[in-house]
Amino acid sequence: MDDTSNQEAYDRIARIAQEVFDMPVVLITFMDGHRQWFKSHLGTDRRENTPDQSFCRVPIATGKTTVVENALGDDRFCGLNDVVDGPGLRFYAGAPLMTHDGFAVGTLCLFDIKQRSFAPEQVRMLEDLAALVMIQVKSDRDIGRVDPLTRLPNRIQFLLSLQDMVRADPGRTCWIVLVDVIDNRNANDVIGALGIDFYNEQVRHAATILKRHLPGNTVYHVGGAYLAFMLDGAQDTPHALIEQLDTDLREPLVTSRGIPSALNPCFGIRSAGLMEMSSPDVLRTVLSAAREARLSERLFATYNSDHDDAQKRMYSLLSDLPEALRSQKQLYLVYQPRIDVASRRCIAAEALLRWNHPIWGPVSPAELFPLVDKTGLIHEVTDWVMRNVLRQIAAWKAAGIDLTVSFNISSKNLFEDDLVSRLSEVLDATGVDPKRLEIEVVEDMNLDNSHIAFSRLSAIRDLGITVAIDDFGSGYSNLAYLLSLPATTLKIDRSLVAQALTDHNAAVTVPTVIKLGHDLGYHMVAEGVELPETFEQLRQWGCDEVQGYLFGRPMEPKAFESWLAASNKALLASA
Structure with a gap:
């Protein structure tokens, strides 16, 4: 999430909340380190707050909707600056914004300077609107992290997934495999003669084959005709899988335009531990290996640090x-x-x-x-x-x-x-x-x-x-x-x-x-x-x-x- 996402969509949800609940102030907020920032802020010019002075710290910590009918009578909030001093807030209702894996990342919240009651059906409506906010968040995230051609996670998501793996299990190793689906030396000729759609259809076909062979793994479209996936590092080298993938990828296909075609894949592989996976350079290294395989006309090449040093130089x-x-x-x-x-x-x-x-x-x-x-x-x-x-x-x-x-x-x-x-x-x-x-x-x-x-x-x-x-x-x-x-x-x-x-x-x-x-x-x-x-x-x-x-x-x-x-x-x- 950042301030440059689809702003109008968030403001619309906030306006609906403002009209439904007849509230003077409606915020859509996110917690970011030591800062609470406001994605939408109807009824106030403020753009952020500190967590220690925020009503929202409670619903974010508990993962449950919090309703405060009179802040002066609530020990959790009666000492906040916004309650004691101007604007003198009294009413608060905040529904947490929950990720699919159960983490609260922000709130949809309502404020008033008057004491108010809040019925159970209003709580459900507020939670429904909070769910709409998270649908928009996911849509924004997918725009930046999902490739529109193949609908696969893209390069950004690949790097984020590696970082997630490191955080979850710092001692883990994995095999990273990059598939160069089409020989780029011929790609321009193909595009020039048959158009970009023909090229794209070949990449989508390759992605389908990879997903069929890797039902428990995510396949990423990391750019151009490059697909990537990860395997458990405790397994043996993925040579047998690569040979099977190569066999299936080379099977002749007939495109939607009736033009027969065949892919010419090659593979770059490397084993990566904590330090390698946490570096954004890791993708470049397997791409370097795939290029080495292409130039040497081999099926695959394993990342070689000496060759990579020359590339970095x-x-x-x-x-x-x-x-x-x-x-x-x-x-x-x-x-x-x-x-x-x-x-x-x-x-x-x-x-x-x-x-x-x-x-x-x-x-x-x-x-x-x-x-x-x-x-x-x-x-x-x-x-x-x-x-x-x-x-x-x-x-x-x-x-x-x-x-x-x-x-x-x-x-x-x-x-x-x-x-x-x-x-x-x-x-x-x-x-x-x-x-x-x-x-x-x-x-x-x-x-x-x-x-x-x-x-x-x-x-x-x-x-x-x-x-x-x-x-x-x-x-x-x-x-x-x-x-x-x-x-x-x-x-x-x-x-x-x-x-x-x-x-x-x-x-x-x-x-x-x-x-x-x-x-x-x-x-x-x-x-x-x-x-x-x-x-x-x-x-x-x-x-x-x-x-x-x-x-x-x-x-x-x-x-x-x-x-x-x-x-x-x-x-x-x-x-």
Whole structure:
């Protein structure tokens, strides 16, 4: 219960009581710790009282309706402030609000400053109205605690049930099982093709099967296509039950629309004691186990604290990233040289984002940014990189260093309506020649045949910025990219380049890609060059530009400037 529940319903019941009993003051009250607060308060502006000064402490303590015809003559109430001083209450009748398990949580009560009598039939009417209040309380509670789709208790009720178990039996342990009914990797396609009702019907079907197998247990709908239940911890691991549930859940079903379907469940399980059950984090842990089962294509996975620690670390990093974006000390850029093969001169650099977390220390981009790419934070991260890259280009230009600098954007950035205008604004603000900026886009199926993404890249090209396809050959490698994406540079992925001297397939693929790229008008760049022999082979194959540890690791701006000066000096000496 709280003050935000359906207020009008409570006021209506209070108005009925006021009219039926012809009472000047009617209250619907609840006891909350050391406070009695008034859900409805007709005839008074007061909103709360202290239990020691309350008439209602008696019906709440006894669980029985209390009628006081003259408070001055009742030893229990004659000393209360409201009796001795203003408003000088004399009459009181209060019916307790009883929960289904026999606890009094508040009252429906009547007050008058006159002495009054109260007949037995009036007592029954007051108790009936109090019962109506509790029906409304249950309705309000169900609105917040029952899922409207399945009519099962929801996530909030699941956590409250765990807390109730802890209070009732602190030494108890239990098995918590979460069922991931539908593979979310396919859920969007299902919803897009057949509608949300089809998806919902599958979840309801799964809930029916679980309730059939668990007649003495509560099944909870804790979100999306996730169902959960609890088993006595004294039992053996619930593997046999899970296998039976899996068998029944996978049975083909025909939906109400006549469409045949079959579920693809997986399960996350864990044993939980007092400390685990009292934590709201417990649900996340079984969800983590279910996701592990899904990714590993197993029927179930048991919660693993090591895996969970990694998840919590990732969550912590994502939670801290907004602050890092505001800070001047955590995020920074490093620059890796890009070398012209013919002259061996550094003609460009790739900007790479780094994060030195105040607690975790250096954070690997491979650890963080694939997840960032799936969140709304990618917008802010890209903006941060964009601004700082262009400021660095301007600073280097002022210092006599004229280089092209590239940085990566996510495919998600290409679906932002204001991406091009933001780029244009920062170019104007820094005064950077657009030709000195290159945008790298990683191969992504989301871009395949996307007119929005292609038009966005064309608009970027129209600003004078060059566009590169990054990591070509890392997995997706759709030839349609090379034929239609408005890019001018093609960067061959390091995984192919590293094997160019040792693997026959790579030794055939790399020169083929270089030739194909040239024939299509691309400037060809090879990433991950670490050996002189690799560089020489790429030179013979006609690659235009290389990047890798052979020439320089990613460096902070000052270190990069020193490296560049030393490199230019060495080239002059060898000329």
